[in-house]
Amino acid sequence: MGRRQVTGASAGVGRATVRLLARRRIAIALLARGRLGLHAAAEEVRAAGSRALPIEVDMADHDQVIDAGRRIEDQLGPIELWINSAFSSVFAPFQQVRPEEFRRATEVTYLGYVHGTRVALSHMTPRDRGTIVQVGSALAYRGIPLQAAYCGAKHAIVGFTESLRCELLHERSKVKVTMVHLPAVNTPQFDWLLSRLPRHAEPVPPIYEPEVAARAVVGAADQPHRREYWVGTSTALTILGNRVAPGLLDRYLARTGYKSQQTGRPADHNRPNNLWYPLDGPRGHDYGARGVFSSRAHGRSPQAWLSRHRVASAVGLLGTAAGVLVWRRK
Template identity: 50%
Template sequence: MTTRTASTVVVTGASAGVGRAVAVAFGRLGWQVALLARGAEGLESTRREIEAAGGRALPIVADVGDAAAVFAAAERIERELGPIDVWINNAMVTVYGASVDITPEEFAQVTRVTYLGQVHGTLAALRHMRPRNSGAIISIGSALAYRSIPFQAPYCAAKSATRGFIDSLRSELRHENSAVTLTMVHLPAVNTPQFDWARNKFDRKLAPVRPIVQPEPIAAAVVRAAFERPREYWVGPSAVKAIVAQMLVPSVADRLLARAGIENETTDEPADPAAPDNLYQAGRGDPGAHGRFDRESSHHAVPFNPAWLRAGAALGLVAGAALIWRVARADRDRRSLMTRM
């Protein structure tokens, strides 16, 4: 895969936030970018931004929770743009609130879009990639796929389910010796419009859990993943810390998050109870890629490949085993010498 003009990428949730930043980043490389989202106004704005940057865009209004709509979009993309090289599953919705205050219908809708939307996009991509035995599918995950936090149970569950689905499917593809690759890019908190669009059960405005990263370095990590095709990327030190902490000291993380409470995910500003959200319908207008936290958001976030961590741990185990063997051998030799004396 190269940056040739004929390369085609599909981005779901492309009308705003991370999806928009990712779509524009590929457009700047001269790629053909298919844009999927529910909001026509945001899609058209993304299209104009891509074309101004030198790329070609095909906006398609579609709800990723509707499998038939996603499959039909994939068929149209293949007809109008040619073979899909990369498919990026990014679309999401969420609800903030205590689990007991979230309705079963709200849980179901977050699951339909944030989890099943990833399943539908992946299956749509595989319909075209498997016969060609080529292609890359990238799922936008979150540190919350590993370490759930309070007051975002539907979203955390959806991201965890996505990780389980991708891990299972990866083994299935390897079983058939497929060259199609699967990557998950797990994000930190990102400055996107979601904190004004998400359904909010609190009486205060929503906020990301600090530290916050701008969408552009996230987009750069996703583009890198399309070329390097790692199993996973953990983007930024906060994502790495959260995932590793969950692996090593989950009970400590439980207590810290419980102590942080609602204040960790809200501001001091009162929420507008009449404000619209995007749980069931597309967000209104064209908010762009950024949210309202520009002043405190970082422009840097390096993607970390956990394979490096696993390799380091393996080397440590080998070194530890070698040291134990040497100590045991030295002790055996010493006792043998004492026996002969």
């Protein structure tokens, strides 16, 4: 029985990933801060026929992550797959984000990945096997306004992971590390992140359901030989566009980035947020995987399939090209 571990497992992409893995009837450790969401996710795992080990942990606290790793090894067995997806952030112009808030968002989103990776490697390296999946973002390559803390952390994760990958190659390690870069996803984050925007925050369209991201994450775990996977055409265009014309994107986002991240509804600045403490949902209801934008979200991404099946895609394109050449000769 494989042992899988998912951070940020109580909601959003992490929750959707847990649901997908649970269908395989394996042992899964779930790490998150929110008790209700965490235990609700564990019940879904058990209902699907898999074994669940929910662990309340703040990924920003290295000692807590170490303890979580020990519990997983003691109660489930060797860790074979570790998926980092936990994060927090602040929606606001940079100068409106307090230093302690920026530090906290960085500690959860960036150092949480560092801590998780360190603990995973401490168990995987002696056995010389295992896979680590870093859930990234198109914003790991292209910063946008109003999300400086999140974009900075995601950029840092890329640099950290690339350095680590080189070291593992130098050591001829069989431990694999891969990244999955996501587009805008319909998760509960827009209802629980700290926001100082005048209107309610929303993802930049096009929006995808978290199940699209989960399929890509699980696919990357199954095929970790690739450095990274891109999910959604918007992710590919963002990353490639930033390589070609970053200055043009600066001006475009300066014009459109504020409006595209806010709905027409006024923000409720008195609502609780999860930057410092977990939110277990109103009246005991956990947030689940999806946010409130399902009416506008895509349930599939052809580009994500192409990213996972490059050989098949290349063969198909070559076949099409050959067919065109034959047709032209007739």
